[in-house]
Amino acid sequence: MSNSLAVATVTEALRLLIAHSVTPDVPFAVDVAARKPPAEPPTDPTITVFLYQVTPNAALRNRDTPTRTGDGTLVAKPAAALDLHYLISFYGDETQLVTQRLLGSVVRALHELPHLPKELIDAAAAEPFLLGSDLAASPQRVRFTPTPMDVDDASKLWSMLFQTPYALSLVYQGTAVLIESDQEPVAGKPVLRRTVRAIPSRQPLVDRLLSRPAGSAPGTVPVEGPVPRDHELVLSGTGLRADRVTARVGGVDVPLDPDRVRDDRTVVEVPQDLPPGVHGLQLLHGLELGDPAKPHWGLESNVQTFARQARIAEPVGVENPTGGGEAVGADLVLTLDMPLRDDQRVLLLLDERQPPPERPGGGYQFRAPFPLGDRPDPKRLRIAVHGVRPAVYLVRVQVDGVQSRLTVSAEGTFDGPAVDLTETH
Known part of the structure; x- marks a missing residue:
């Protein structure tokens, strides 16, 4: 993480990166400044680095939530995730294509080294106006990527720069800068014993649902179609086995015999009072959690449907x-x-x-x-x-x-x- 000087430190480090990269590529001095493009274009070779927009980072903006408990107690440091948008403009003698030579040097440098090196961040933080910046200690490295802009987007951007003439420019996005709060969260309570369990998050998947006469020999081949009263269900799939497996059949929970549950095949007895019609079937994996241990539902399979078929039992x-x-x-x-x-x-x-x-x-x-x-x-x-x-x-x-x-x-x-x-x- 980093403190409130992170944005300014990134801008200064980017300026230093550009200044160091163009020096070996051109035989003349180049002024690299972190400022808005000037209203009077300079005649000397110049590169301006202008932070024109800051937006929330979509991927990291909610990574730290929640940061407080219901009573307002701080439990985690809030951190704002930002993307920085830079306009890099080039000035110089057009007859010698100075602006295009400078542009090529900057593109090469940011493509070879898209992340800000720690050495440049330390050099930027050594400036008197950035003393106290801790961006170099942040595990999140700022990465620069070019932003494509069509004619309409470029026109809108330059129209915001009042009375500033257009100059050959690049637009880069720096992702992401994390600005952390300086408040300290409360320390955690002592742990007497640990009841947390880690289990594989492999969801059971039921591929097919067939049926066969109840009490059939293990080798009996199940068939498709409606399920009569004296039939049991045979499920095939993956990840079906667990410590405790329950079948939810038409809204009724049926505990399964562990001996009849395999990882790829499971036999389920249909409740005798289940009425005819179309019903859903789902496997539930149970876990014993807490102290004392109590049953909880862990993973749920997909839902398969079957037709419960009645028979006219007596003469009409x-x-x-x-x-x-x-x-x-x-x-x-x-x-x-x-x-x-x-x-x-x-x-x-x-x-x-x-x-x-x-x-x-x-x-x-x-x-x-x-x-x-x-x-x-x-x-x-x-x-x-x-x-x-x-x-x-x-x-x-x-x-x-x-x-x-x-x-x-x-x-x-x-x-x-x-x-x-x-x-x-």
């Missing part, structure tokens, strides 16, 4: 039949293998199982009431159908976008669950 009941002829209706009573929440949206899908060849099979859909309301059994639904053609229908229930399973016959066709609506009157 038909109650209160109505109609006859070409259109019939009834109340269909369905029992699923998992409970439903009252706020879930349910759609009943009917498709003719064996439509006659002379016409395409009929298909119908009916919405259940929303919300589902009070039900003696959260697994049971009652949905009214009406205006359907008398036939035998395959029955599916779509819950929050996920359809229930159908069974497949030995011939490879869907055969159930089904409901007979041919004799409802």
Whole structure:
């Protein structure tokens, strides 16, 4: 860090760097001055170094925050990070291209040595008006880089210099100067014992989410697709293993057996009361921190989604039949293998199982009431159908976008669950 003389010390050190660099390159004396470009251009070879703008350094401006506690106690020295913008102008005999020769010398010097050497900083700090500067002790070295300026930017810059004629110039930015407060922060309290832990910041990543029947042998190949009630989840990825791993499944935290957690593969049991629909899954790595030790969440994986698929567990009941002829209706009573929440949206899908060849099979859909309301059994639904053609229908229930399973016959066709609506009157 450095004190309030840092900006002036950088300017003087830059002047000395330029003065030392041009001496071997030209056979005449050059006046290098840290001042504004003059209103009357000098005829003798001259270089002016003018600090025309100071801006906060975007990368370091908040590095020291916070510096105080809630009650205002200083805990760290505040430090202002600044960028210095310099206009370096050249004067001399144009017939001998003196200004361009001086410019080339300065460009060469600042490209070869973009950082201010400690020797020049010490020499600058030896000036009577800079006594007490400690810029040389700062670990942050000031680096100079050229700033490109188009015609519009140059015109705006020189228009600020009232009644000052344009001169051949360069613009350089010095990055960064840290000006530190002279206040001393309070000393830290004594440490009785240390409870800080350092862990690798390797976030667990779940690449794929598959499923297989619960209790399967280790070699069973998991499959993609909706997850039925009697299936467990198989996750593959990287960095999955930790001291304590918990799976957050549909908002429910499920602690995992360490024996079933590998770094690249993890098995998760789905809570039995998780309703059908689309759910998210995320792995959480837990840590024991503090004194006494308490569980905390450390790292979290990305979220993967899966479809929880219901199945119609019992034969579909038909109650209160109505109609006859070409259109019939009834109340269909369905029992699923998992409970439903009252706020879930349910759609009943009917498709003719064996439509006659002379016409395409009929298909119908009916919405259940929303919300589902009070039900003696959260697994049971009652949905009214009406205006359907008398036939035998395959029955599916779509819950929050996920359809229930159908069974497949030995011939490879869907055969159930089904409901007979041919004799409802």
